[in-house]
Amino acid sequence: MAKITASVYTSHVPAIGAAIDLGKTQEPYWQPVFKGYEFSKQWMKDNKPDVIFLVYNDHATAFSLEMIPTFAIGTAAEFTPADEGWGPRPVPMVKGHPELASHIAQSVIQQDFDLTIVNKMDVDHGLTVPLSLMCGQPQAWPCPVIPFAVNVVQYPVPSGQRCFNLGKAIRKAVESFDKDLNVQIWGTGGMSHQLQGPRAGLINKEFDNAFLDKLIADPAAAAAIPHIDYVREAGSEGIELVMWLIARGAMADIDGGKPPKVAHRFYHVPASNTAVGHLILENQR
């Protein structure tokens, strides 16, 4: 039986990808950001999963205004890192896991979540920056990745509660897969940031840290936060945090298991326009 063993949460700022690709990680501006992920890179080596289910958002890359799926699951065998206008990031191809992805799509749709199934899709910094932060610069990513794109670009985006419930459905789907697989679920994006208008540059450390506390210890309360609170408190792009609730909803304690162990917690301001938050939660046996 496949099992979700851990969840990882991280911001996915494009400038972090650029800093890695251009060899700037030891510059004084970036050094504190990457120091927060040293533990995580070792943790990834010690806890290598068979598959990563990676929740992220597309930033007008694979999905223009022609089509705006609320939830899209990548069922392809591979996904190409996208050219977002600066040229593609020099990172490995992303290998998918079509068998598990199709299984999850079928199970989750049968649990009343209408997923869009995507067999051809380029993946942008939303997906590749978290991989770079957690895995460094390998020749190939350590395992297959199932991309799961959430619309957080055009309002209304899915509510935190719906994302949390979707996480529960994903957990059931994974656990009904017959092969023994160690699956991690990652929720990415956030934390507080606003990229537009005269309010650009908004950061709210108090909100972010309270969100981390809640996500760990009282996830149902985190799921109940309405959209407008994210916008007012964490900036218009802080709404990306709803994606963390998908990963959190897939953890064992939500389904009657033990509370997760906090393996790592990190917070830093700024990376470009954004507050960087990062958590690793492990399911306890």
Place this chain on the structure above:
Amino acid sequence: MSLEKPYLDVPGTTIFDAEQSRLGYHLNQFCMSLMKAANRERFKANERAYLDEWPMTEEQKQAVLARDLNRCIKAGGNIYFLAKIGATDGKSFQQMAGSMTGMTEEEYRDMMIKGGRSAEGNRVVGEDGDAQAHHQPQGKAGKK
């Protein structure tokens, strides 16, 4: 019955909802076209001619030519789409975001290093934070 839009009183902020998306459809799709290197070259060679290939409003075209991202957003643009114009110009996301505040690049970068813009006074229109309309522009770039 009208739709629920509780986000209209957030200062200095335009939420990209279905209404904005309809307004900005061609502007944003023009931006998407800049993801192809050949289109970036054609746009740079003659911006006006390239824009005229799109059924955009004159206001949208002027806002793009002026690289005025606040105007672009008002006309239905979304920052993730508009970022393709910035990428074509070789600008970073920080430079683009900063350009909407009236601050110089250095002023905006310094604000971020000091912990970013505070939410205090910037939650609801009518408070007295730095993102409120009566405090614009915020920096030297906007006061030239």
